Amino acid sequence: MAPPQTKKQKLSTLADDERSTSASEQMTATRRFIDLVRTFAPDLPESSPLFTHLAEQSLASALSTEPSSTAGLASDDVVNTQAASITAGHAQPLIRPDQATRDAIAQIARSNGAIVNPEQPVPGPGRYRWLMTYDREMARRMGVTDPSVITSMRARGDPVFTSAHGPGADPPVVWYSDRTYLNPTRQPSEPGHWEFQTPDAQEWAATQVGGSEEHGMPARPSASDIWNLRQRLLTRGAFNITHDMALVFVPDEQPDDRSLTDGEVEVDLGEDDRVFRYDPTNGDGPGGENDQTGNPDNFYHDFIRFEDGTTIVCDRITAKKGDPQPHLFRAYGENGWSTYRRSADFDWNNAASIKSLKGWRDQRLRRYFGLKRTEDRPDYSGRDLKWLGKQYEEARDAGHPSSPVGDWDKLVEGFNAFTKGQHRGEKAMRSKWSRIIDDFAKKGGVVVTKRQKTKSKRDKEKVVISVQEQRRIAKEERREKELAEREKQNGVKAKVGRHGKVMPTYSVIVSKAGKNEPVVVDIKSQAEEKKGDEDEEESEEDAEEDGQ
């Protein structure tokens, strides 16, 4: 049974309580900059460029004990440790992560449609994030917890930020427009209006199509003009000259959020508008060591949540050639988080490298989180293959080797009847048939591999524990082990199920059902899961050995 949709539309830029604190945060941040400089330059006018320069220098030295060029390993995990210490009351110096890492994260954000350090508030629904945990902590020390404050201060030309404009300025904030409203294929049904996402987009539109007689555009087209032009071009099948003019739809009214059900926690994905039950950054925030925030267009996460409140989230998308996603080097498994050994100098365009990474991730995540695929795909036994080989020979002798005698339905029906319990489909049988043809062409007959012989042997010995049952047992064992370990470490009392098993509260598998629409496809209580497994007991019995 499908659980309620987890997507929440959070259309406001800020929560109400956040909004109410913004003004005071702005005051606080400005005051701290000013106070800092006043301690050693009491008479310097705040409007002086030198004032801004000194403020930055002072802030940098106050927040860092190491040069900002600290290379490589001065990463977010250092900062996370610091943040944790600070939370515990032990203030520590901040170390700025190396610029290359920061640039890379900013680039990933941009490639996902985000705007790094917008010069002014971006119209339309969306949300802010800090670029890295470091920036969140740096802002916190400035007295700012709301990223929108930074944009507002820059937008109004706050004197202490005079030279801190631009995409490289610290602390960077990142704006993610709600994808439902950013360059949608259709105009949303609710009342609202169009705006350019950024002033740059507006300028670009004016440059490209402003004053165009061909398109009937005014000198400075409005966002609505561009939207209408875009629709006309797409309707005609013409090249969409407006494709890089970012438009956002701004709803007149903002719908209320779905209220959270008992036990749910509102956590956002970080990289887009979606609000989810679990934090894919695993508490580290975007850019953190275990951040599993993937490409929103390839949404697929697994979660497991334990009684002690810990939630582990893993991105289970498969690595793809030419699509660098460094977070795929991290995967959670039996022994916690692990890093892919060959991540250094990894070539995202090398097929062999990708295959190896995929293999590592697939196995590690599958062994911990379980299988993705729901249906079983048993090997063909030697006996099965002999039967298929015979069908092929008959078809070949009848002059049509590429298709069976009779039709495909007859073959599928015949095979499933012969095996007494298998449920192969036509598509599967067609694939298998083509491999039978290959076997005959290359080796003169069906080839039974060692693995398939093993399958035959097991069938003969009537090993009847179903695959599902084996999976269930393995999964429970893993959970039991994990919970026992956690209990040992934390002294947390684990929950014990009906059958004496220690278990997490629940686990869910989430996959994308559409390009922008994550859907929870499976939430099962342990009882339901067990019941379902028992219902699918295997009934196959291949009594006859293949004789090879």
Add this chain to the structure above:
DNA sequence: CACTGAAGCTGAGTAGGCGG
């Protein structure tokens, strides 16, 4: 024995050819 890496198997997906 636990763990890891990789080979190899199955079925689904997809591009392209072909005939009606």
Add this chain to the structure above:
DNA sequence: CCGCCTACTCAGCTTCAGTG
């Protein structure tokens, strides 16, 4: 244009060998 078919690729899985 549509449906059918073929050939090929890929994802996800099982199994087994290697390693410490």
